[in-house]
Amino acid sequence: MAKQERTRPLREDVRADVLAAAREVFAELGYHRASLESIARRAGYSKGAVYSNFDSKDDLFLALLEPETLQMAQAVAAYEPTGDLRTDLDRIAAGLELLTVATPANLLFAEFRAHAARDPELAKRVAVLRATITEELTADLTGLVERMGGRLRIPARDAVTLLLAVVNGLALERVGTDNNPVPPTSLGALLNGLVEPASAG
Numbered sequence: 001m002a003k004q005e006r007t008r009p010l011r012e013d014v015r016a017d018v019l020a021a022a023r024e025v026f027a028e029l030g031y032h033r034a035s036l037e038s039i040a041r042r043a044g045y046s047k048g049a050v051y052s053n054f055d056s057k058d059d060l061f062l063a064l065l066e067p068e069t070l071q072m073a074q075a076v077a078a079y080e081p082t083g084d085l086r087t088d089l090d091r092i093a094a095g096l097e098l099l100t101v102a103t104p105a106n107l108l109f110a111e112f113r114a115h116a117a118r119d120p121e122l123a124k125r126v127a128v129l130r131a132t133i134t135e136e137l138t139a140d141l142t143g144l145v146e147r148m149g150g151r152l153r154i155p156a157r158d159a160v161t162l163l164l165a166v167v168n169g170l171a172l173e174r175v176g177t178d179n180n181p182v183p184p185t186s187l188g189a190l191l192n193g194l195v196e197p198a199s200a201g
Contacts, residue, residue: 015053017043022060031061031111058122061112065129072133076140081148085197088148093188096163097180100170110172134160150195159194166190 009017021043025034036057040047054060081088099106116122134157142156152159166187173181 011053014043014045014049018045018050018053018060019064023064026061026064026108027105031057031108031115036060058116058125062125062129065109073136073140076137076144079144081144083149085148085150085195086192088150089191089195090184090188093184093191096167096187096191097182097184099167100174100180100182106168106171107175110168134164137164145195146198148195149198151198151200153194153196162194 018039022034022039025039025042028034029038034057036050037047039060040050043049050060054063079092082091113126116126137160138157141160142152145152145156170181
């Protein structure tokens with residue numbers, strides 16, 4: 001009877017499995033408590049399989065952030081304007097308010113940013129990734145505001161940076177409480193301060 005050969009998984013499949021497992025483990029345990037061993041077990045591979053794709057836990061975490069960038073950009077690009085600028089800004093404010101919920105994802109990123117702040121080289125890598133996110137969202141926000149019939153009162157990059165800071169900061173303010181630190185009406189007022197009708201002036 002011929003011996004059945006064991007099929008070795010493709011490298012890209014192993015990488016995808018490890019990333020999926022890492023997303024789950026990081027969300028459950030947080031950055032510091034998660035280990036490469038626990039991620040490897042969740043993925044069904046040895047620790048060596050993780051190291052064959054990622055040099056460290058930092059590298060693995062940074063790789064997880066790249067798809068998040070794409071998702072944010074897709075959400076902005078997919079928004080369909082209503083034809084009324086004020087209504088659009090109110091709807092976007094409600095969406096931003098939902099993003100401020102203290103989810104494992106945004107709390108995890110805050111934990112990682114604090115970790116990176118103590119490592120100058122890692123901090124530089126995070127800054128580069130963050131700059132990429134900002135630049136992509138800047139182009140998307142510019143296009144969205146134009147489609148809504150508005151224009152930004154400040155440079156688009158500044159607006160993106162401010163909105164990211166507001167969402168991330170409010171997520172931390174919600175830790176330990178079910179109350180909204182800032183209601184959508186206040187976020188709407190913020191957006192109205194950033195955007196005006198294109199015909200203004």
